[in-house]
Amino acid sequence: MTFGIATVSLSGTLEEKLRAAAAAGFDGVEIFENDLIASPLSPREVRAMMDDLGLGCMLYQPFRDFEGMPGAMRQRALDRAEAKFDLMGDLGADRILVCSNCSPHALGERNRIVADLQELGERAGKRSIIVGYEALAWGRHVFDHRDAWAIVEAVDHPHIGIILDSFHSLSRGIPSESIQAIPGDKIAFVQLADAPRLEMDLLYWSRHFRNFPGQGGLPVADYVAEIIRTGYDGPLSLEIFNDRFRGWSPDLIAADGLRSLRHVEDAAERLLGRTPAVPAPPAAVRPEFVEFAVNAQDAPALEQMFGSLGFARTGVHRTKAVTRWQAGSVNLVINAQPDSFGQGFERAHGPSICAVGLAVPDRDAVAARAAFLDIGQVDQAEAPGNLSVPALRGIGGSLIYLIGEEEIPAVWDTEFEPTGAAVDPHPLTIDHLAAVVRIDEYLSWQLYWRALFGLEQSLQSDVIDPSGLVLSQPLRSADGALRLTLNASDAAGTLSSRFVGHNFGGGYQHIAFASDDLTATAHRIAEKGADILPIGGNYYADLAARFGLDGATRTQLRDAHILYDADDAGDYRQLYSRAFQKRFFFEFVERRGYEGYGAPNAGVRLASQERFRTA
Numbered sequence: 001m002t003f004g005i006a007t008v009s010l011s012g013t014l015e016e017k018l019r020a021a022a023a024a025g026f027d028g029v030e031i032f033e034n035d036l037i038a039s040p041l042s043p044r045e046v047r048a049m050m051d052d053l054g055l056g057c058m059l060y061q062p063f064r065d066f067e068g069m070p071g072a073m074r075q076r077a078l079d080r081a082e083a084k085f086d087l088m089g090d091l092g093a094d095r096i097l098v099c100s101n102c103s104p105h106a107l108g109e110r111n112r113i114v115a116d117l118q119e120l121g122e123r124a125g126k127r128s129i130i131v132g133y134e135a136l137a138w139g140r141h142v143f144d145h146r147d148a149w150a151i152v153e154a155v156d157h158p159h160i161g162i163i164l165d166s167f168h169s170l171s172r173g174i175p176s177e178s179i180q181a182i183p184g185d186k187i188a189f190v191q192l193a194d195a196p197r198l199e200m201d202l203l204y205w206s207r208h209f210r211n212f213p214g215q216g217g218l219p220v221a222d223y224v225a226e227i228i229r230t231g232y233d234g235p236l237s238l239e240i241f242n243d244r245f246r247g248w249s250p251d252l253i254a255a256d257g258l259r260s261l262r263h264v265e266d267a268a269e270r271l272l273g274r275t276p277a278v279p280a281p282p283a284a285v286r287p288e289f290v291e292f293a294v295n296a297q298d299a300p301a302l303e304q305m306f307g308s309l310g311f312a313r314t315g316v317h318r319t320k321a322v323t324r325w326q327a328g329s330v331n332l333v334i335n336a337q338p339d340s341f342g343q344g345f346e347r348a349h350g351p352s353i354c355a356v357g358l359a360v361p362d363r364d365a366v367a368a369r370a371a372f373l374d375i376g377q378v379d380q381a382e383a384p385g386n387l388s389v390p391a392l393r394g395i396g397g398s399l400i401y402l403i404g405e406e407e408i409p410a411v412w413d414t415e416f417e418p419t420g421a422a423v424d425p426h427p428l429t430i431d432h433l434a435a436v437v438r439i440d441e442y443l444s445w446q447l448y449w450r451a452l453f454g455l456e457q458s459l460q461s462d463v464i465d466p467s468g469l470v471l472s473q474p475l476r477s478a479d480g481a482l483r484l485t486l487n488a489s490d491a492a493g494t495l496s497s498r499f500v501g502h503n504f505g506g507g508y509q510h511i512a513f514a515s516d517d518l519t520a521t522a523h524r525i526a527e528k529g530a531d532i533l534p535i536g537g538n539y540y541a542d543l544a545a546r547f548g549l550d551g552a553t554r555t556q557l558r559d560a561h562i563l564y565d566a567d568d569a570g571d572y573r574q575l576y577s578r579a580f581q582k583r584f585f586f587e588f589v590e591r592r593g594y595e596g597y598g599a600p601n602a603g604v605r606l607a608s609q610e611r612f613r614t615a
């Protein structure tokens, strides 16, 4: 299928929008009327620019308040349409979107609506123009694509078809199977948009919160699958009204848009039981190691911190200033090697997490999928063991190493000299990675992880930092082995925003380890001198009242500075370390059936961290 994007989806002038769409690789654009009206370029000049850029003009839109107008307003609507048809000749557009009437004057009589569209079809036919009728979710009389289809079917004119827009259909919960009633050749155009699941007025939700398929919570892939099933062979085109997109780089947004269309078309093909040439997201993925970049002066302090958290230094690189640390089945790597990727990263970002190693069944398949999604691969071989495993550009310029499950022993054995240190045998795994990203990139990184690794989204949390709101979006693999939270904030003073400032961009802010007995883990690391984030007494008084905890449990939690949450599925315990040089920190958790991340506790944790704030 070909791919398009409506100019309203991108920021900038009309010229900037067109250049961004072309650079990202779109086949064409929908010209949004306001963008043309505001442009100093004539329709012919816009046409010439689209020709130079190799962009088709797929649609001119929107034409509003047409059908069912009473009295003299009907003739005026037809005259307006003729003026737009003239303009479309100059633009080289053969298709126009007529959205369902929102005017309080509009009449709902079916016969009138059908007759008006028949008249418009006659006029469009003389110009070889196709008119597509779209049901806006908030249309005055027509607000459901099933109704729009009943009208278009009754109009029965070769120049009148229906336009399907996933937002209007899915925001109202209309079943996508209803698309099966429409023959593919009567679908004049398809617009795609996703959106976060929010309870709000449909018009406001649509005009401010739409996002790309793979960024929101609507079942867009199912919708596309039904469209493909009809035999429709026109473009899939993104039409996104989003306040953040309006304030961010049109080039970056356009590149995400193309990635999202590739992702959603691929997902739809798989739903139809077809096997696209590009590999599917991996069936399993889990973190194998986390790599920290520090300079030589800071390395001893980080080593001391790892030791206090129960990790043993089990391997020393044979030739580089790189060490391996283990506890349970968790691997951490400290990279203090001069002239390495890690050191370059440390110089740019300060002490930080510079790479994550992810174990997958077939690393070449994931690398091929990354290429299909235009995710950059880095040409370097600095993974532990110097294996030439693929490395992808990830959050904040950090790397994702892709490691095949069967190469894992070699990754560790080839270049690390074992120290013989004993590994704490108590079960410990990486529960989740918590990243902070720029607010403008918040949706972008969601798309990255969902499209590449097939991670699933759960509900976003609004976390109250003492200095402002932080958005937190959890993502997880189907089996829960890889969990990631993406956090972002608009407010300059939040811990998230300060992290992005100090780090010169996004990055991983904390790593959470899962144990099967957090109280015991807390005692063990306390004995080793771990610097635990203190939690005040009021929290425990409230906790005991809320959950009906007995005195002994309350004392046990309080003494260990353990935070607690419970829901219908189970309960959760968590504690935090203080941060390393005000940057990254660690969390230990114990899950008992609970799938969340302790969002109700985040405000308490952030308030405690705020007390240690210096800048």
Ligand SMILES: O=C(O)c1ccc(O)c(O)c1
Binding pocket: 061, 062, 097, 099, 134, 136, 165, 191, 206, 207, 239
């Ligand atoms: O919000 C609107 O007015 C509007 C206009 C045109 C569209 O295609 C649409 O989906 C919404």
Ligand SMILES: [Mg+2]
Binding pocket: 134, 165, 191, 239
């Ligand atoms: Mg639309």
